Amino acid sequence: MANRLTTLASSINDRVGKLSAYLSQNNLPCPSFDAEAASHAPLGGEAEAIALELQDLGLELHDLLRGPIGLVLNHHLPPIPIYDMILRFGIASKVPLEGDISFADLSKSTGIDQDVLTRLLHYGILHRIFQEKRPGYISHSVLSKLMRDDQGMQNLVGMIQEDIVQPWRFIADALQKWPGAEDMDQVALLLAEKRTSTTFWNILAERPERAERFAKTMSAFSVDEDIGADYPFEQLGAGTLVESGGSTGGVAFKIAERHKDLKIIVQDLDEIVKTAKEREGCNVSFMTHDFFKEQPVKGADAYMMRWVLHDWSDTHAARILQALVPVLKAGTKILIVDAVVPPFGAVPETSQRHLLKFDISMFALFNAGERTLDQWKALFARADERFQLQRVWPLRNSQLSLLELVWSP
Ligand SMILES: C[S@@+](CC[C@H](N)C(=O)[O-])C[C@H]1O[C@@H](n2cnc3c(N)ncnc32)[C@H](O)[C@@H]1O
Numbered sequence: 001m002a003n004r005l006t007t008l009a010s011s012i013n014d015r016v017g018k019l020s021a022y023l024s025q026n027n028l029p030c031p032s033f034d035a036e037a038a039s040h041a042p043l044g045g046e047a048e049a050i051a052l053e054l055q056d057l058g059l060e061l062h063d064l065l066r067g068p069i070g071l072v073l074n075h076h077l078p079p080i081p082i083y084d085m086i087l088r089f090g091i092a093s094k095v096p097l098e099g100d101i102s103f104a105d106l107s108k109s110t111g112i113d114q115d116v117l118t119r120l121l122h123y124g125i126l127h128r129i130f131q132e133k134r135p136g137y138i139s140h141s142v143l144s145k146l147m148r149d150d151q152g153m154q155n156l157v158g159m160i161q162e163d164i165v166q167p168w169r170f171i172a173d174a175l176q177k178w179p180g181a182e183d184m185d186q187v188a189l190l191l192a193e194k195r196t197s198t199t200f201w202n203i204l205a206e207r208p209e210r211a212e213r214f215a216k217t218m219s220a221f222s223v224d225e226d227i228g229a230d231y232p233f234e235q236l237g238a239g240t241l242v243e244s245g246g247s248t249g250g251v252a253f254k255i256a257e258r259h260k261d262l263k264i265i266v267q268d269l270d271e272i273v274k275t276a277k278e279r280e281g282c283n284v285s286f287m288t289h290d291f292f293k294e295q296p297v298k299g300a301d302a303y304m305m306r307w308v309l310h311d312w313s314d315t316h317a318a319r320i321l322q323a324l325v326p327v328l329k330a331g332t333k334i335l336i337v338d339a340v341v342p343p344f345g346a347v348p349e350t351s352q353r354h355l356l357k358f359d360i361s362m363f364a365l366f367n368a369g370e371r372t373l374d375q376w377k378a379l380f381a382r383a384d385e386r387f388q389l390q391r392v393w394p395l396r397n398s399q400l401s402l403l404e405l406v407w408s409p
Helices: 004-025 045-076 080-088 103-110 114-125 142-149 151-169 171-177 188-193 200-206 208-220 250-258 314-322 349-366 373-383
Strands: 131-134 137-139 240-244 263-268 284-288 302-306 333-338 387-394 401-407
Touching: 004 045, 045 349, 080 114, 080 142, 080 151, 103 114, 103 137, 114 131, 142 151, 151 171, 151 188, 151 208, 151 349, 171 188, 171 349, 188 200, 188 349, 200 208, 208 250, 240 250, 250 263, 250 284, 314 373, 373 387
Parallel strands: 240 263, 240 302, 263 284, 302 333
Antiparallel strands: 131 137, 333 401, 387 401
């Protein structure tokens, strides 16, 4: 008789059949954690949706079999400290690319007690970081190889560990201490940092290497997204696009590559702009500007903000939009690139979890969060009724959308 386990198994079987057929038709490799496996291979097309469904099905099967206590234990102790240890002790570069190294030799070269090191790395291996193909010897998996060679992966791990995981731990304390707070100086982040008053951006400003890591990780999140292809910037011709909070220009450079005539001005805080570099032959320049102050570039054809407003509660986000008002003319476009949260349960759990990770992180860092379409509409109306939402453009290979507003006095 069918029960949930057999239903799950047959759904998995069905989707695996479809995915395997897609992989072989498109000459794509089967996913693997072997060191030689592809580190980043978006499947594309309908296969993405099937892969998401399969992740949901696999997770449900796993969770059902673990049971409630096992699940709590699983959720409780993620391998983040193992990542941290690997980075701090340079373990990934001490493991040879070809072949393996014994735990004993690794212990000598790191100075970590062999027994402790073995236990910690075994926990990592169980999370696909490294492999132990013969007892007592450790070799690379595709994940540990990325930690060795890929600056983006190192930045990501460092940022998750220091900027995200720590504040998450203090969410309940912040809720008790500052119920209903909307300001940036009453957040879990401050409790994690043991500070009484500052903001995430000030903390980054005090630690340039942390600011640089944050900026680089932000650009890494947009590698597969191509706003310049998905939104018709050609309608702006040789006009001017101002990107506020544009960091070191990762997105602007990508747009500029496709739209050579467009003049793009990227604005951010001084300490970020100082680290930005213009590129020869690219129509992108940088300018220090605090987006709470009146916009200094008057009469541009479009003003854009990507992944900015989700950092701010409605009160502050409305002020950021209002600072644009004095320089807008009828028909100016305001392009907001951010997530539009679907109703709970409307998308696969795997996607929903991913979005909520960002949403809750914004809460822990800023008392802010991702918005549904209705919440976006309410924000625009609160800022000024003359911000008219014209269209929501989905972006391929991205969890973000582009909300196109037109200034309509
Ligand atoms: C989440 S990041 C997004 C960066 C970039 N737009 C992207 O999509 O990768 C938010 C950006 O807002 C900038 N920012 C924060 N406060 C600002 C302010 N008052 N004025 C201008 N930029 C600010 C930060 O420095 C950071 O670069």
